Amino acid sequence: MLRNTQGRHSLIASGLRRGVTYLRLHQVASGVKRYSEAPTYEMRRRRRQMSGPPRADNRPPYARMASYYRDLISSGQLAPGDLLPSIKKLADLWEVSTATADRAMRLLRDEKLVQGIPGVGTEVLARPISLSSGAERHDRSGRTQSSWGVGETSSGHAAEVTEAPEDVAAVLDISPGARVIRRSRVYRDGHGIVAHSTSWIPAEFAAVLPELARSERLTGGLSLDLIARATGRRVATRVDEESSRIATGDDLALLGQPPETVAAILVLTAQFMDADGNLLEYGVDLGAPGRTRRTVSEVLE
Template sequence: MPKVERSIPPYMQVVTHLRGQITSGELSPGDLLPPDRALAEEWGISRATAQKVVTVLKAEGLVETVQGSGTRVARTAPLHHSGYDRALSVRRTGRIYSEGEYARITSAGLEPAPADVAAALGIAEGAPAIRRIRVTYSAQDVALSMSTSWLDGALSASAPALVSTERIREGSWHYLETRTGRSVVSGQDRISVRLATDEEAELLALEQPAAVKVTKTVLRDEDGVTLEYGVSVTEGRESIYDYSV
């Protein structure tokens, strides 16, 4: 049962909760939000506050009002791409991707670890590392993001599917946990912007020169050891974070 905490404005707590459900795929495009009255009763807030929640979500492009139907998740609502969003989606729905979203592994194999990858994974530069490149598409077959996952090459012995482009049906995280006993429990995203490389522009169907948002994600196991280092590239998209101070 959701409950309002007084440390941050009540309306923003509800916005954060609903935004998380939308970006994780728990609420899919076209799903209806509860009416103002129901939202107010569920969270113990006023109807005016509930209406403010909907106003904020509309301004972010996450929901839209349909005459005679109410407020629904927008058909063009932004989809998740960061490591945090992936983790949130897995925790809430058991899926990495939102409804209608799908991905293709374009390449997978062992490669010498570049300096930044080696530093993130705690292995020697040039040591074998697993490199998996994934392109994520919308239901309309539009390329949304290109992500590269790096893992210690030693994991390929116990988890050989990581060096194959075949889909891992149970998901790479569950597969890793099953094969190695290690699971992702924490992570960190670092976000920056730069110009796309030619490979990124080709995979994302961007016209060069193109600015892209880059999210570097470090995912750690229960011992705090880096299990995966990922670099996700998308066309410039807005990122929203809420916090208390």
């Protein structure tokens, strides 16, 4: 939702002119609009005196412009919903042609950092969602009864009892071709596909939970939650692994990518075992090209 409606105006302008790096237009309580300026040319000049001469930036103007706004978005100074100046205003601020300004914005659009809205301008998008591990989705389901992250949805739910491929059979400790439940879904956010996720579940659970083999989204939690309630067998141990590879043709099809795409992808696998060490589920997530995995941890003193 845009932030310049209902009395919440936000216009971000930036450039190389003396005095102002960027301006933010606020609507204050009195109804009077004011600009807050930061940082000024003089402040930048003093910083340079203290830190030594700056290194030359030989990038073309459009690349410098894109980099500047990319940094503002990454740092949070430009938040989702904020509007960037018009192409004409950008061209004036940076003293470049409108074609150069448009090229800079097009680069940010290609990176899914902003989107153009006809008649409105260029809006900052929310950051792409980080890939979640199997353990993270399992923990999230315990709290919310859903594996979705904030801003995430799932679609394309499919399930069947099928023959186990060789690599899956090795993990489940069954013979290749033995019967196994396969469930799959696609996770998405506002930027597109986050990951294609497949769950491989021992076929024995289909007898007590026939919904595991139905092509529909489960209700009441993950398959592991349903298994725990129906059988009493709960997850006691989880093993997460992360690797990368060049996407295969099958990977590209699952991730909705053109077949000629050449890209590296993250592959996240998760094994969930009960208290006796027996496997309850084996999950495989394929991250879409360009997706990253971000973790935050606390430092214990």
